[in-house]
Amino acid sequence: xxxxxxxxxxxxxxxxxxxxxxxxxxxxxxxxxxxxxxxxxxxxxxxxxxxxxxxxxxxxxxxxxxxxxxxxxxxxxxxxxxxxxxxxxxxxxxxxxxxxxxxxxxxxxxxxxxxxxxxxxxxxxxxxxxxxxxxxxxxxx
Amino acid sequence: xxxxxxxxxxxxxxxxxxxxxxxxxxxxxxxxxxxxxxxxxxxxxxxxxxxxxxxxxxxxxxxxxxxxxxxxxxxxxxxxxxxxxxxxxxxxxxxxxxxxxxxxxxxxxxxxxxxxxxxxxxxxxxxxxxxxxxxxxxxxxxxxxxxxxxxxxxxxxxxxxxxxxxxxxxxxxxxxxxxxxxxxxxxxxxxxxxxxxxxxxxxxxxxxxxxxxxxxxxxxxxxxxxxxxxxxxxxxxxxxxxxxxxxxxxxxxxxxxxxxxxxxxxxxxxxxxxxxxxxxxxxxxxxxxxxxxxxxxxxxxxxxxxxxxxxxxxxxxxxxxxxxxxxxxxxxxxxxxxxxxxxxxx
Amino acid sequence: xxxxxxxxxxxxxxxxxxxxxxxxxxxxxxxxxxxxxxxxxxxxxxxxxxxxxxxxxxxxxxxxxxxxxxxxxxxxxxxxxxxxxxxxxxxxxxxxxxxxxxxxxxxxxxxxxxxxxxxxxxxxxxxxxxxxxxxxxxxxxxxxxxxxxxxxxxxxxxxxxxxxxxxxxxxxxxxxxxxxxxxxxxxxxxxxxxxxxxxxxxxxxxxxxxxxxxxxxxxxxxxxxxxxxxxxxxxxxxxxxxxxxxxxxxxxxxxxxxxxxxxxxxxxxxxxxxxxxxxxxxxxxxxxxxxxxxxxxxxxxxxxxxxxxxxxxxxxxxxxxxxxxxxxxxxxxxxxxxxxxxx
Numbered sequence: 001x002x003x004x005x006x007x008x009x010x011x012x013x014x015x016x017x018x019x020x021x022x023x024x025x026x027x028x029x030x031x032x033x034x035x036x037x038x039x040x041x042x043x044x045x046x047x048x049x050x051x052x053x054x055x056x057x058x059x060x061x062x063x064x065x066x067x068x069x070x071x072x073x074x075x076x077x078x079x080x081x082x083x084x085x086x087x088x089x090x091x092x093x094x095x096x097x098x099x100x101x102x103x104x105x106x107x108x109x110x111x112x113x114x115x116x117x118x119x120x121x122x123x124x125x126x127x128x129x130x131x132x133x134x135x136x137x138x139x140x141x
Numbered sequence: 142x143x144x145x146x147x148x149x150x151x152x153x154x155x156x157x158x159x160x161x162x163x164x165x166x167x168x169x170x171x172x173x174x175x176x177x178x179x180x181x182x183x184x185x186x187x188x189x190x191x192x193x194x195x196x197x198x199x200x201x202x203x204x205x206x207x208x209x210x211x212x213x214x215x216x217x218x219x220x221x222x223x224x225x226x227x228x229x230x231x232x233x234x235x236x237x238x239x240x241x242x243x244x245x246x247x248x249x250x251x252x253x254x255x256x257x258x259x260x261x262x263x264x265x266x267x268x269x270x271x272x273x274x275x276x277x278x279x280x281x282x283x284x285x286x287x288x289x290x291x292x293x294x295x296x297x298x299x300x301x302x303x304x305x306x307x308x309x310x311x312x313x314x315x316x317x318x319x320x321x322x323x324x325x326x327x328x329x330x331x332x333x334x335x336x337x338x339x340x341x342x343x344x345x346x347x348x349x350x351x352x353x354x355x356x357x358x359x360x361x362x363x364x365x366x367x368x369x370x371x372x373x374x375x376x377x378x379x380x381x382x383x384x385x386x387x388x389x390x391x392x393x394x395x396x397x398x399x400x401x402x403x404x405x406x407x408x409x410x411x412x413x414x415x416x417x418x419x420x421x422x423x424x425x426x427x428x429x430x431x432x433x434x435x436x437x438x439x440x441x442x443x444x445x446x447x448x449x450x451x452x453x454x455x456x457x458x459x460x461x462x463x464x465x466x467x468x469x470x471x472x473x474x475x476x477x478x479x480x481x482x483x484x485x486x487x
Numbered sequence: 488x489x490x491x492x493x494x495x496x497x498x499x500x501x502x503x504x505x506x507x508x509x510x511x512x513x514x515x516x517x518x519x520x521x522x523x524x525x526x527x528x529x530x531x532x533x534x535x536x537x538x539x540x541x542x543x544x545x546x547x548x549x550x551x552x553x554x555x556x557x558x559x560x561x562x563x564x565x566x567x568x569x570x571x572x573x574x575x576x577x578x579x580x581x582x583x584x585x586x587x588x589x590x591x592x593x594x595x596x597x598x599x600x601x602x603x604x605x606x607x608x609x610x611x612x613x614x615x616x617x618x619x620x621x622x623x624x625x626x627x628x629x630x631x632x633x634x635x636x637x638x639x640x641x642x643x644x645x646x647x648x649x650x651x652x653x654x655x656x657x658x659x660x661x662x663x664x665x666x667x668x669x670x671x672x673x674x675x676x677x678x679x680x681x682x683x684x685x686x687x688x689x690x691x692x693x694x695x696x697x698x699x700x701x702x703x704x705x706x707x708x709x710x711x712x713x714x715x716x717x718x719x720x721x722x723x724x725x726x727x728x729x730x731x732x733x734x735x736x737x738x739x740x741x742x743x744x745x746x747x748x749x750x751x752x753x754x755x756x757x758x759x760x761x762x763x764x765x766x767x768x769x770x771x772x773x774x775x776x777x778x779x780x781x782x783x784x785x786x787x788x789x790x791x792x793x794x795x796x797x798x799x800x801x802x803x804x805x806x807x808x809x810x811x812x813x814x815x816x817x818x819x820x821x822x823x824x825x826x827x828x829x830x
Binding site: 170171172192193202203278279377378380381382383384387388396398400412414417420421422427428436467468469470471472473474475477478 | 516517518519521522523524526544548549552610620700701704706708709710712713714726733749750751752753777780781783784785
């Protein structure tokens with residue numbers, strides 16, 4: 001009968017002090033947003049290693065989001081500045097080997113920006129749906 | 142059975158070999174390697190030594206032993222995964238690589254017959270090409286009881302005689318394959334052909350430029366050199382990269398590990414992968430102690446395994462003189478030089 | 488011109504006066520014309536030294552070995568180690584000093600300039616000479632190499648057989664040294680990142696096809712890692728040597744030990760290994776090209792590192808290996824770092 005519509009799975013690395021709190025605010029305020037996210041709380045966006053991102057893609061994530069505090073607001077002062085550099089390099093590298101650039105995103109979401117968080121997820125899901133499942137980095141048997 | 146086959150008819154014969162996957166040396170991405178050959182017309186047997194030995198078709202780098210699931214509170218289930226049925230022919234194998242497979246046969250049949258290895262080995266036909274000229278500038282097969290026209294391990298040995306191949310069939314399988322070419326394709330060799338063959342074979346032995354002199358003297362000398370500082374000197378420039386062992390046609394060390402495909406419920410595969418004595422975790426004990434902690438002990442391990450331990454156990458050198466480790470070592474550690482120095486030590 | 492006599496003289500001098508423990512240089516190897524590393528302990532061994540276009544190796548890797556050896560000794564010999572370096576290799580020494588892995592006093596650098604050429608790529612040379620056996624390769628006049636085969640001598644324009652990285656060389660003479668041999672003339676390069684543009688010009692799908700095929704051939708021999716002077720971690724992310732198993736280690740612990748990269752040489756694992764290695768070398772790789780040279784399957788992994796080098800310069804204005812006093816790329820930041828990709 002009707003084929004099941006493809007639901008992309010997004011893995012989101014959210015920093016505990018800002019972005020994760022922002023996503024909690026969205027939840028507590030009963031804001032509606034797509035349920036396609038697997039949130040992983042990390043202490044700081046600066047602690048996100050390229051291995052986490054690649055591991056998420058290997059396990060079949062269709063999209064990966066890294067989200068942290070706005071520059072200047074990091075709980076650990078400088079963590080998000082390091083993240084800004086490192087994630088820029090990871091993004092260039094992933095694009096270079098031919099992964100669709102839309103599958104990997106980074107954002108600044110503060111603890112008060114529940115609305116921004118839901119908007120980011122909604123847009124991400126809409127971008128990923130027509131692209132279909134991610135098969136390139138998925139772990140082969 | 143001995144026959145001759147013109148080079149023109151060679152692809153015709155290959156096309157008649159039904160039911161086999163045909164592997165041949167092809168030049169792809171700047172390297173020569175054994176690949177599945179879809180088009181017999183494209184096969185030209187004029188290759189230098191391939192980068193990797195054909196051992197990887199019979200003894201692949203990664204092999205699945207079994208699949209397991211272990212649901213909560215229930216008995217774990219194990220499903221054996223034997224190699225698929227895939228009768229294959231490997232074309233253009235050099236005598237050193239075929240002899241290497243006969244050495245691997247000894248290891249995988251020593252007190253325990255390794256089913257995974259033998260299933261592939263028994264369904265693979267080896268058609269060899271004698272080395273009219275050495276395929277590598279570092280060949281030294283004649284020093285280790287080998288020869289550029291040795292028949293060890295082959296079903297058929299082909300020798301290039303210019304416009305035709307001389308085919309010597311050595312097993313029933315080889316006979317069957319030649320017969321499947323049908324009438325008219327092969328011709329019986331004349332006395333002149335046989336004489337020319339002997340001349341080509343005799344000449345090929347003289348063309349080998351490198352040698353380990355008096356290799357027979359080396360195993361007993363090595364036995365007394367275990368504690369020698371000789372190894373520290375030789376291994377100074379070693380990078381511990383492992384290329385020598387990964388390209389070697391006789392090396393067979395392996396590692397068994399589990400690859401989990403899911404954690405809840407626990408599901409996974411038990412796999413075997415190639416291992417090498419040159420990696421830091423080779424013989425690393427689970428306590429953290431490592432009896433071979435440095436480069437010198439690893440170089441010693443490689444040389445002694447090939448030229449002393451294996452000789453003691455199986456009465457054969459575990460080295461067939463293909464020269465790959467010499468050509469590809471990034472820092473030029475040359476097994477021929479090392480062995481010559483060892484012999485002079487004694 | 489760099490003369491071999493000057494090089495031998497410099498090595499003999501420091502070995503005779505005992506200033507260094509030993510000198511790392513190049514000597515003739517046994518595989519055709521190729522040079523190999525030499526470790527000279529006495530002054531009379533300096534005769535073995537050679538200097539020609541087949542001296543491709545990056546000898547700074549052996550400084551890493553020396554540093555490890557010293558750590559294991561109870562009363563280490565504190566004298567420096569002499570080393571013969573080309574321009575690219577000297578940048579590697581700067582990075583090791585920058586990361587405080589070795590100190591400037593641990594090395595006595597005999598710098599040799601590549602002048603207007605560089606080192607030879609053995610595959611290109613073999614192709615050019617159509618399989619003739621090569622006996623010797625020497626530096627000639629006017630940007631040529633003099634190649635001696637079994638049939639005699641022939642002059643080849645260096646550009647046709649130079650290693651890829653020499654065509655994009657940023658430092659054709661050493662940037663740090665105790666002794667300098669040769670000319671200090673900067674080689675003119677129109678575009679130091681030309682090789683990367685070929686892949687940048689491909690579409691997403693073309694790029695994926697290229698990398699999937701190339702990295703799919705990898706046999707995970709880790710030669711690239713072993714040849715790289717910057718890969719000096721005691722435990723690499725792919726090895727599991729520091730997981731100690733004791734009698735009371737539970738089965739769940741063993742089963743759930745995090746393995747980022749599996750041992751099998753399958754597609755996804757190979758790609759992740761190479762990407763992680765490229766990330767770990769971001770801002771540290773000086774493009775000595777050893778990783779690509781040692782790869783037995785000729786996989787073009789140098790492009791990955793070159794791309795990150797290009798991005799480091801373009802996005803952050805960072806140049807590797809010229810100044811040992813600047814902080815490393817990923818442990819520093821500027822307020823002006825671009826963030827247009829961040830929502």
